[in-house]
Amino acid sequence: MAEQFSLTLVVKNIPGVLTRVAALFSKRGFNIDFFSSGALKDPRYYIMYIALSGDEYIKDQVVKQLEKLEDVWRVHLTEFCLPEDFKA
Secondary structure (H helix, E strand, O other): OOOEEEEEEEEEEOOOOHHHHHHHHHHHHHEEEEEEEOOOOOEEEEEEEEEEEOOOOHHHHHHHHHHOOOEEEEEEEEOOOOHHHOOO
């Protein structure tokens, strides 16, 4: 059964990182439900927030594949939490 979950990534602040992360999802046919990114205090790194749906296998695969990317420094998996204001 598919459930929503979110990932927080800390990535190197270099050109092409977003393309490589997006390509990973695209190649495997995973759909991104939400994406946001921003700068950190340390200008060498950026933070990315990604929400997607999938089962345990997809969760494991996404995390493992992201951890293999050279420009991804840290991956953190959490349950997806939608603020009360946005719930139907």
